[in-house]
Amino acid sequence: KRAGWDLKGQLEDMKALVQSREMMSSELQTQLDSYNQRIISLESHNNHLSGTVNQKEQQTESISREIEDLKRKLRNSEDDLDGTKRRLQREIDDLSFSKSTLERQKDSLAGELTASQTEITASTNIKIKDTTIMELREMIRIHEAKIREQDEELINQETMRRKLHNTIQELKGNIRVFCRVRPLLGNETQDNDGVIGHMTFPDKDGKVLEMEKLGDSTILNSTRGGNKLLFSFDKVFDPVSSQAVVFEEISQLVQSALDGYNVCIFAYGQTGSGKTYTMEGGRLEEEDKIGMIPRAVRQIFSTGLQLQQRGWTYTYIASMLEIYNETIRDLLSEDQTLTHDIKMKGKDSGDVHVTNLTTVNVTQESEVFDLLKRASHNRAVAETKCNERSSRSHSVFQLHITGKNSSTDESCQGTLSLVDLAGSERLKQSGSEGQRLKETLCINKSLSNLGNVIMALGKQDSHIPYRNSKLTYLLQNSLGGNSKTLMFVNINPREEFFNESLNSLRFATKVSSCVIQGRLILMSWE
Known part of the structure; x- marks a missing residue:
């Protein structure tokens, strides 16, 4: 600090301060211009x-x-093919x-x-007799020719029907997924008056299931609509859908088996889902409760x-x-000491067969129904000995059809x-131990391999x-090549099984996203 009498020194200090401030102001102006340019x-x-x-x-x-x-355009093509099929x-x-009519006339x-x-034999007019016989023979010949033409036309029309039918089925997809929600039963209806609050069926075409985890904001909040989850399939059946309505949707697929294709229909879902x-x-005896197997058998023989x-x-x-813990059991055999394995029929054949398996030639649906009763009885006997074995094993009914x-x-x-698959069960929530743990591991491995x-x-x-x-x-x-595959994903309507239902629906969605023979896979298998 300068002395008070040093005015010249103080003036120089003031000039130096002003110059410093001016330089600082210039730098700030330069920065401001730079920031403006950046903006x-x-x-x-x-x-x-x-x-x-x-x-x-x-x-x-x-x-x-x-x-x-x-x-x-695809829907229009399907409609056109359906119209052509009906016309034919x-x-x-x-x-x-x-x-x-022609046969009656003949x-x-x-x-x-x-x-x-x-009459002509008794007549003396040989010429009239010969003429009449010739005319009648000519008429018969003409009618027989027309009948042959009609037979050939019928055969051609049947061949065309088979081709169109297969084209329609392929347009609908060689792998299809149907979802079915069973109704609440017995005491399940008491707590909520029989209303399934966490499931809705929003679309008129019956192809969408909407689920919502009520009172839980932690379930997939990123999904559109908060806790609501939408699942789309080829068909969704609500709890009031009857067995007849369900079978009507698969009847055309069953027809493909008569036309020479391998058809596989299997039901997937947790134990108790229907x-x-x-x-x-x-x-x-209860017509409205008959399942897909007897209805399919009835249609096969009727159409045949x-x-x-x-x-x-x-x-x-x-x-x-049935397949229990990766062991095959013949449900039509009384001798349960026999062992069964799967073998190829020949070196050049892609067909497989089960050794020592009982196969029965059947000629009418009643014979098949008797076999189903026998299989159900044998399975029920095993169930009492093997801890609810029916829900822990896959049952497979096969009808081999040869046409000429x-x-x-x-x-x-x-x-x-x-196929009635064993109940899917997540190991973490099942709490399985011992034999039950072994069963659950085998089931999950088998279902995972199917996927x-x-x-x-x-x-x-x-x-x-x-x-x-x-x-x-x-x-x-029955899964690859030109086969037709349909999966039922069965859903338990009780809210406490929400996570199990969600697991089943996600598996079904991955199956639905996959189509055999050249069509794109829209989702990857994780």
Whole structure:
């Protein structure tokens, strides 16, 4: 600090301070200009990014419209094919009626010819007799030619029907998933007056199931609608759907087995979700409770009889077994000491068979129903000895169908496999120990292998792990190639089983996203 009398020194200090402040002000102005330039640059970049986002949104909207257009075209194609199929069926019916009319006319003319021959024999006019006989023979020849034409037309129409039917089934997908929610039963209805509050069926087409974990905000809050989860399948059956309504949706798939394709229908879900009721149903005397297996058998034999007039004859071989802890048990055999294994039929054959398995030639549906009763009895006996074995094992009913057309020399072979899978159970929540733990591990491994096989088929992998479990090894010809596969995912409506239901629905969604033979897989198997 300078002395008070040193005014010149103080003035120099003031000048130096002013210069310092001016330099600082200049630097601050330079920084301000730099920041302004940075702001302008960032605003320009932000405007550019906004334009890019808008462009991407427009592209996304365009692609979505294209996808919807393709879906609409596919639905139109299916409708056109269904219309063509119905028209051909009407033409077949008309031709059948015309054929029967011509046959009656032929029989009538043959009778007239016989009568005329008798009358002419007694007549002295040989010329009139010969002329009449020739005319009647010509008429018979013409009618016989028309009948042959009608028979050929019927055969051609049946061949066309089979091709169109298979085309329609392939358009619908070689792997389909149906979801079925059973109703609340007995005491389950007491707490909530029979209302299933956490499940809704929002769409009119019956293809969506909506679930909501009531009172729990921790379940997938990222899902649109908070706690609500949407699952879409080829068909969703609510708790009031009858057995007849369910079977109507799979009846065309059953028809494919008669047409020479391998068809596999299996029920998946936790224990108590309604799998066995769906597949086997109640007593045969209760028409509305009959399950998918007896209904499919009834349709097979009924349609087989109708096709006889078009030259087709069929033979049927039935079998039924269960797979418990990766061990096969013959449900139609009284000798339970026999061991069973799965073997290839030959070096060059892709077909498999079960050693020592009881197979029965059947000619009518009542014989199959007797076999089903025998299998149910044998399974019930095992259940009392093996801790509810029916819910801990896979049951497999198979009907092998061989068809031969005497008119065209066509032949076909198909297998209808109807499977009631063991109850899926997450090990963490089951608390299983001992034998039950072993059962749960075997079941989960088997079901996991089933999913792996389906996903490998969808991805068209060079190696399909059929032999990783007895179930997939047995069903390998009914899962791959040109086979038709349908999965029922059965859901328990009780809210305390929400997590188990969610697990089943996620598995079914992965199966639904996979389609055999060239169609894209929309989800990956995790």
